[in-house]
Amino acid sequence: MASSEPIISSPRFSANHAATRTAAGRLRVAVPSVAERVADELRLQLAEGALLPGTRLTESTIAEDLGVSRNTVREAFVELASERLVVRHPNRGVFVASLEAGDIHDVYTVRRAIEVSALRAGGSPEDVAAVRAAVEEGKRAAAAGDDEALGTANQHFHGAIVAMAGSPRLNSIMGQVLAEMRLFFHKATVDAQFYQHYLPDNEAICLALEAGELDRAADLLLAYLDRSEDNLSEVHGEAGTD
C-alpha cells in the first residue's frame, strides 16, 4: 500500500460514469474526472477492507499516493462523506466511517423501507429472473464454500429486489446502504455461517415472488431483515470493543 506511483489503480468496477450529451446533441463518453477516480479508488479500498473503519485519511498522504493534488482529494472526500462512507471532523480530518449500534438499526430501517416496498410492487419477469439468478449464485457459492462470494451473492439478491422498482434513486440509495454494510462487515469479521443461515430465506422469498404472492414475499423479507438486524447487533456487541 501507499506506493508512490503517480497513477490510480485500474477502475475494476466503478460507480456511475454515465454518458452525457454535449450541447449540440453529440453523445460523449464520460471520462471520469480525476476527482471521481480518486473517489472510486477510495470506494474500492473501502469495499475491499483495505481501509478499516476508524482509519484516518490524511489529505496530503492520499494526494501523494495517488499522484493528485490535495484539492482534488478534498473533492473526493466531500462526495464520500455525502455517502456516509467517511466522516469529516472539522479541522481534524476525515475518518473511515464506523457503524455504531444505532447506525445498524438505522441502516436496517432504510432497508426495510425500500426493499419491502420494491418487493410488494413486484417486477417484470426479467426482474424476477435476476432475483432468482442471485439466489442460485448464492447456492453455488455456498456449495463451493466461498464465503466472500456468498456475501456478494446476498448483496446481489437484495440489490435485485430493489432493482425491480426500476428507480434510479432507490437503486442509488440501496447502493450506498450496501456499501455502508460492507464497511461494517470488514470491521466485525462476521463468521462463515452468517450468510449461509439465510439461504433458505432467500429461496423462500424468491419462490413467493415467482408465485406472484407479493404480500407474503414482503412479509418473509421483513422477518428476514429483522432477524438479520438482530444477528448483526449481536456481532457488533461482541466486536464492538473500540
Next chain:
Amino acid sequence: MASSEPIISSPRFSANHAATRTAAGRLRVAVPSVAERVADELRLQLAEGALLPGTRLTESTIAEDLGVSRNTVREAFVELASERLVVRHPNRGVFVASLEAGDIHDVYTVRRAIEVSALRAGGSPEDVAAVRAAVEEGKRAAAAGDDEALGTANQHFHGAIVAMAGSPRLNSIMGQVLAEMRLFFHKATVDAQFYQHYLPDNEAICLALEAGELDRAADLLLAYLDRSEDNLSEVHGEAGTD
C-alpha cells in the same frame, strides 16, 4: 442579486451543522466551513426559487458574488450534486437540476417507499402529535389563503410522517426528496388549489394514525401519493415546454 459584497447572506435556516466533539472529549460548536455556507446559501436560493431549474451556475461568478474562492464553490457543487439539486456536465458546467417526467415518477417511488413504511410502523404520541400539528398548520394556511404557507405545511406533514421512524438516514433522504420537489414547484408554478385539494386527505390519514389503524392510514397515504403524482405529471405536461 449578485451584489459584490464579500459576505454570505445570513443562514436563516441551514442543513446539518451538528456539534462534534474534540479528541479530548470537549464539546465544540461546529462552525460551518465556508464551503458548507456556500452550499447552504445556494440551497436557500434554490428553495426560494431565486435559481430556477436549468439555470447555469458559473463557478467564477458565484465565487465573486459570495466572496469566496473557486475551489470552495467547487466543493459546494460536489455536495449539491450528490443531493441532485444541481447537475454537473463535465467541462460544461453545473446547472440547476430540472425534474423530467421520469424523475417525477422516481421521486414518488422513493416517497411511497419511505413514507408508507414509516407510517405503517407508527410512532410515539409525540411523533403523532407532530403530524397532527402539521395538519392544523395546513388548515390555518388554507383559511388565511396563504398558498406558500400551505405548501410548507404540506411538506411538514409528510416530513413528520417520516420522522416517526426516528431514522436519521430516512429523514435525510426525505429532506433531499422534498428539496427536489420544491425545485420543481418553482419551475411549474403549481396552481393555488393544488395543495388545498389534499387537505382532507391529510386529515383522514392523521385520523387513522391517531386511531392506531396504521394499515388503513398507509393505504390512504399510498392512494394520496398516487393521485399527487398524477396531478404533478399533468402539470408537468402543461409546463414542460423547455
Next chain:
DNA sequence: AATTTACAGATTGTTCAACAATCCTTCGAT
C-alpha cells in the same frame, strides 16, 4: 503527583494564480 499552561509540529481550511483541456461561437472556406 496531578493539573494547568505554553509551545512546537502537523494537518486542515481557504485562497490565489497559473495552465491545459474542453466546449461554444464565430468566421471563413469549400
Next chain:
DNA sequence: ATCGAAGGATTGTTGAACAATCTGTAAATT
C-alpha cells in the same frame, strides 16, 4: 448550406502559500 478552423470563455487540476486549529509534549504551577 455545410464543414472546418480560429478565438474566447469556462472548467479541471495543480502547486504553493498562509491562517486557523488541533495534538502532543514539555515546562510551570498548585
